[in-house]
Amino acid sequence: MTTNTLRGAHGPTWRRFAAPVHCYRLAGLLASPFAALAALLGAWGLYLGFVAAPTDFQQGEVYRIIFLHVPTAWLSMIIYVAMAFWAGLGWALNTRVSSMLASALAPSGALMCLLALITGALWGRPTWGAWWVWDARLSSELILLFLYIGFMALHAAFDDARRADRASALWALVGVVNVPIIYFSVRWWNTLHQGASVSLSAAPHMAEAMLRGMLVCTLALWSYAVAVVLWRLRLIIGERESGAAWLQAELGASFEQGQAA
Amino acid sequence: MNIPHIPPGSNWSDFIAMGGQGRYVWSALGIVAAALLIELAQLRLRRSRQLSQQLFRQRDAA
Numbered sequence: 001m002t003t004n005t006l007r008g009a010h011g012p013t014w015r016r017f018a019a020p021v022h023c024y025r026l027a028g029l030l031a032s033p034f035a036a037l038a039a040l041l042g043a044w045g046l047y048l049g050f051v052a053a054p055t056d057f058q059q060g061e062v063y064r065i066i067f068l069h070v071p072t073a074w075l076s077m078i079i080y081v082a083m084a085f086w087a088g089l090g091w092a093l094n095t096r097v098s099s100m101l102a103s104a105l106a107p108s109g110a111l112m113c114l115l116a117l118i119t120g121a122l123w124g125r126p127t128w129g130a131w132w133v134w135d136a137r138l139s140s141e142l143i144l145l146f147l148y149i150g151f152m153a154l155h156a157a158f159d160d161a162r163r164a165d166r167a168s169a170l171w172a173l174v175g176v177v178n179v180p181i182i183y184f185s186v187r188w189w190n191t192l193h194q195g196a197s198v199s200l201s202a203a204p205h206m207a208e209a210m211l212r213g214m215l216v217c218t219l220a221l222w223s224y225a226v227a228v229v230l231w232r233l234r235l236i237i238g239e240r241e242s243g244a245a246w247l248q249a250e251l252g253a254s255f256e257q258g259q260a261a
Numbered sequence: 262m263n264i265p266h267i268p269p270g271s272n273w274s275d276f277i278a279m280g281g282q283g284r285y286v287w288s289a290l291g292i293v294a295a296a297l298l299i300e301l302a303q304l305r306l307r308r309s310r311q312l313s314q315q316l317f318r319q320r321d322a323a
Binding site: 046050051053054055060061062064065068069072107108111114115118119122123125126224228231232235238239248251252254255258 | 266279280281282283285286288289290292293296297300301304307308311312315316318319
């Protein structure tokens with residue numbers, strides 16, 4: 001067996017997806033199933049959270065904001081790490097699709113971060129008596145929002161897309177240090193924000209019905225984010241590769257499909 | 262209607278009230294839902310712009 005049959009004629013198979021054309025088609029193929037999954041899990045998760053889960057013995061009904069707050073907050077951190085990873089990979093391996101994926105992740109992460117802060121404020125007001133406090137958890141999450149906005153602003157500040165990719169990759173990688181700070185802030189500092197309800201090292205500090213609702217809502221929002229990021233990735237590839245013949249053929253076909261429908 | 266967290270014999274308005282904290286709970290849900298719908302609408306708009314630009318480009322080329 002020659003090396004070529006093992007690795008394929010152009011290197012390992014996964015490298016195919018470094019080509020914008022393959023990535024564009026793969027994203028198109030995967031986005032709709034993830035969107036459908038998000039809708040199903042979302043309906044189930046909201047039922048579990050707002051209807052099936054019992055009342056909290058300390059907080060009453062307002063704790064139900066957890067089914068929105070925790071998924072958005074978790075995703076704001078996960079998306080940041082993913083964004084930094086792909087931005088770094090695009091810089092290190094010089095694969096521009098990786099950098100485009102990082103750019104596609106940024107607005108979704110910023111939105112999740114903003115929603116985590118808003119739902120947190122709506123939860124803080126009735127339970128702490130304040131919309132906002134300068135607590136370590138809240139402040140580090142606010143910094144995360146500024147890191148996302150900075151990433152997008154820095155990227156937009158360059159005319160040359162590859163220079164923009166490299167500069168914003170550096171920004172994203174430096175900012176990663178904030179993610180463990182957010183995560184551990186409730187342990188490292190004495191915060192008003194409550195500690196983790198769920199951790200990998202200990203049994204969860206919540207009723208099973210509540211935990212189930214929270215996990216289903218998280219999976220729903222995760223699937224939604226995957227679908228939206230893949231759609232946005234296709235748009236970004238469409239904008240940045242607009243001269244490519246394959247893309248004009250793809251867009252022409254989509255347009256005719258739209259006309260026929 | 263069988264909702265475990267409100268006593269039997271209660272109605273929809275008890276569910277909506279969320280023990281008097283309904284405005285916080287439903288605002289949170291409303292804002293999250295609205296934000297996701299706006300994001301989807303914005304992507305749709307960007308997509309249709311891209312397609313129409315492509316159409317113009319093809320017409321110019323022809």
